[in-house]
Amino acid sequence: MTINQNQTILEARRREFGAFLRSRREKLTPASVGLPEGFRRRTPGLRREEVALLAGVGATWYTWLEQGRDVRASTEVLSALADALRLDPAERRHLFTLSDRPSTEMPSRGPEEVPESLRRMLASLTSQPAYVLGRRWDVLAWNSAAVALFGDYGLLQGDARNTVHRVFTDPAHRKLLVDWEIVAANSLAMFRADSARYAGDPDFERLIATLTQASPEFRAWWPKQEVLRPLAGHKRLRHPQGGLMTFEYTALAVIDRPDMKLVVYTPLDEDGTGEKLKTLLGQNAKS
Known part of the structure; x- marks a missing residue:
């Protein structure tokens, strides 16, 4: 120019x-x-x-x-x-x-409500596991395919439904993630970037303190100050019933909810993922 x-x-x-x-x-x-x-x-x-x-x-x-x-x-x-x-x-x-200036819009506070239109979209994704994350990466809503792949979020309470907490403290979830160390390190760096707007927020500080106490890896990596922008990529999972599966995952911003994102997992042809997921969905529907 x-x-x-x-x-x-x-x-x-x-x-x-x-x-x-x-x-x-x-x-x-x-x-x-x-x-x-x-x-x-x-x-x-x-x-x-x-x-x-x-x-x-x-x-x-x-x-x-x-x-x-x-x-x-x-x-x-x-x-x-x-x-x-x-x-x-x-x-x-x-x-x-x-004015070409960064916005000073105050971060949101209080309860987070998932729009009904977004819940309907989740339900329509019958062959793609998907969930909605809030500002602190708590899972706010999910579809039946996500339950089949990751377990029932409805059975989890408090911090246990937080994705960062689950990655670093849930042994079963850790076993599910084939490339756990890469996934955990990238998740932590993306979470740090997202949480910058909430520096000093009591809910964030309490979660970070809890993870620092509970996870040696979190305790070692958090002080490194690594940050990443939201990524899309592949994730390999070894499901206890379905076996090895490979998904492409994408995080989509929710336009009228700046601190909310829709995360969608699309099954790839590798490892027969699509057929394995169909089998899981069928088993989950019967149970």
């Missing part, structure tokens, strides 16, 4: 950023942000000076932002503008994206 092309893109992004600020300013009323109505207004929404006041920035500087001038807002100022303009999470992310 040439310097001129790059400059054109930057100018277009600044114009879009300014237009987005203006559109959100015009949607608000003084009463909605706790300001007096004052004199009759010729245009809808808040005045630029009012937004600047609410965000704690200079009125001239804010005007330059709306005009798409070459000025850069810090992360702190972007957060202040998002608060002043009463942006919802999607609008806040958009504001930060247009």
Whole structure:
């Protein structure tokens, strides 16, 4: 990309950023942000000076932002503008994206609810084991194929239903994973990357402390600070009834639940995995 092309893109992004600020300013009323109505207004929404006041920035500087001038807002100022303009999470992310800054959206807290549409999708995957992971990698929902392959998650309580906890502390699950050391090390590195947003969170800290106490491998590897982005790949399992099976696994982000992911295991032709899985599913349906 040439310097001129790059400059054109930057100018277009600044114009879009300014237009987005203006559109959100015009949607608000003084009463909605706790300001007096004052004199009759010729245009809808808040005045630029009012937004600047609410965000704690200079009125001239804010005007330059709306005009798409070459000025850069810090992360702190972007957060202040998002608060002043009463942006919802999607609008806040958009504001930060247009400004080419990482979003400071607060991580979610409280109970996690799996959408019914996602539960229906899980149920429809009759020949692909699949489950939904929450922000702490707890298994929140699963299908019957996952039960046949990994066991009944409904019988597990608390940390036992956490995938990292299961990898490092459940002897039966460890035996199931043919390449346990590789899977465990990669899982730990991906979990660390995902958990960065929750540094200091009591639920995460308690889980990490529990695993540090329970698993020598976790205790040795966690301080290494290894991180990986979410991976797709192959996983070999040695099932006590089905024998050796090979799956391709993929983790898919859930768009409206940023801390939730759908993990799907697709049986490969290797080791007769598809036929073995069918047999397992049939046995599981009869039991």
